[in-house]
Amino acid sequence: MPLPIVSATQTSGQAQVSASISSAFLARTSTIQQQARESSFNKLPTGLPSFAAPSMMSSLLQKISQQIGGQASSGSETLPPQPAPVPLSDTEKSTLLGTYAADSQGNIPAGQAVTVLDGDNADQRLSEGDTLVVSNAAGAETSRKTLAATDLYELRFRENMVTTASSLGAGWDFSEDLVHINGGELTQTETRSYTSASNQTATETVLERNNYWEVVQRGSNRYLLMRETDNAGQTIKPSDAINDVFNNRQDYAFDCASPLRLLNLKATLDTIGTDDFDSHAGRLQISSWYDKDDSSGFDGGFNTKVRTAQAGEVNVDGVSNLQGETALFDTAKGDALIPGSAYYFDLPGDNKSASQGWNAVYLGRNDDGSYRFWSTNIGNVDIRFGENSWLPQDTFKGYYLGAVNVNPNSERLQSWDSNRSV
Numbered sequence: 001m002p003l004p005i006v007s008a009t010q011t012s013g014q015a016q017v018s019a020s021i022s023s024a025f026l027a028r029t030s031t032i033q034q035q036a037r038e039s040s041f042n043k044l045p046t047g048l049p050s051f052a053a054p055s056m057m058s059s060l061l062q063k064i065s066q067q068i069g070g071q072a073s074s075g076s077e078t079l080p081p082q083p084a085p086v087p088l089s090d091t092e093k094s095t096l097l098g099t100y101a102a103d104s105q106g107n108i109p110a111g112q113a114v115t116v117l118d119g120d121n122a123d124q125r126l127s128e129g130d131t132l133v134v135s136n137a138a139g140a141e142t143s144r145k146t147l148a149a150t151d152l153y154e155l156r157f158r159e160n161m162v163t164t165a166s167s168l169g170a171g172w173d174f175s176e177d178l179v180h181i182n183g184g185e186l187t188q189t190e191t192r193s194y195t196s197a198s199n200q201t202a203t204e205t206v207l208e209r210n211n212y213w214e215v216v217q218r219g220s221n222r223y224l225l226m227r228e229t230d231n232a233g234q235t236i237k238p239s240d241a242i243n244d245v246f247n248n249r250q251d252y253a254f255d256c257a258s259p260l261r262l263l264n265l266k267a268t269l270d271t272i273g274t275d276d277f278d279s280h281a282g283r284l285q286i287s288s289w290y291d292k293d294d295s296s297g298f299d300g301g302f303n304t305k306v307r308t309a310q311a312g313e314v315n316v317d318g319v320s321n322l323q324g325e326t327a328l329f330d331t332a333k334g335d336a337l338i339p340g341s342a343y344y345f346d347l348p349g350d351n352k353s354a355s356q357g358w359n360a361v362y363l364g365r366n367d368d369g370s371y372r373f374w375s376t377n378i379g380n381v382d383i384r385f386g387e388n389s390w391l392p393q394d395t396f397k398g399y400y401l402g403a404v405n406v407n408p409n410s411e412r413l414q415s416w417d418s419n420r421s422v
Helices: 008-038 052-075 090-101 149-166 238-247 258-272 274-280 410-416
Strands: 113-117 131-135 141-146 179-181 185-195 201-209 213-218 221-226 252-254 303-306 342-346 357-365 371-375 379-383 404-407
Touching: 090 113, 090 131, 090 149, 090 357, 149 258, 149 357, 149 410, 179 201, 179 213, 179 221, 213 238, 238 258, 238 274, 252 258, 258 274, 258 357, 258 410, 274 410
Parallel strands: none
Antiparallel strands: 113 131, 131 141, 179 252, 185 201, 201 213, 213 221, 303 404, 342 357, 342 404, 357 371, 371 379
């Protein structure tokens, strides 16, 4: 429980009261001394010198006065300065509320507010060591947390994911080929050798090309592969290649999963900065959830958790799921809606067609209680779920929210951020 703080006004008042008590007490003792002088010393107890009482009383009163004065003086000492609130942008407030004040279903109690108190560095910006305070509608503190470095990387990544996804509109054209460069088809394909991640020499076929990227076929796999040099022979930076995909979306087409990998790379770039991104990203490859920097190879650069279901566990409008499709989203099993994370809307009974499911980034709750998502080829959508269920009632009707949780990889962000941008 926080210690009560005595204000400057209260302290001053206490000093004034103490001073008044001291003056009144001295005035009273002066009268006593005068009466003592005027009275007959013969009435004093036998054996007590006639000069003793006034002298001893004066000394005693002087000590009491000094003590009272000292107490008044100590009461006016200046208290240590309190941490100053950090000014927060609307996006920062929204991200902090959605991450720390909301429950696992994304509900934020009415009137909840977040305040960040500046840490020892007093830099007046959201940073490591600051204290996050969550308050209820009555202004009472409900929780507080000292922000660690991992918290800051996760918050900045989520903030950048939400900002970028919200600005994309419908995103890119859809392609069943996973990756495609519009207008980039080569008149004659090119075959060449390359060295795989396992240091094996193999052959790939170049199908499409623009100034930053090539589409290559490696066996049964198709990739958008970053070129090493552009048409003018200049070395290509990973940051320039990623920004081109976002700035010239009309030049590219993807399946519904590759954009999540692209969003991960873009949010990483915006979080750690150009220099560190270019130093660590290497030669980029895009193909659905493929991530060359992960040991599993298919988490899109996130920390991804997926639960699957037995056949028939989920039923939507009379259609049941197949074996291996995602389980139903369930907060009791650890699923949680957090802005900047990605999720999956699964179409039960379909695990082959292009419309079998849609990946989506969660952007937050609307004032009317609906849930705001972004999905490629569709853009921003507001979704209402059925009562006590995770079955959409409007957009994505016939689908269900699956048990897929795609969260920031804070450890990778920290390991790539040599310049400590966060």
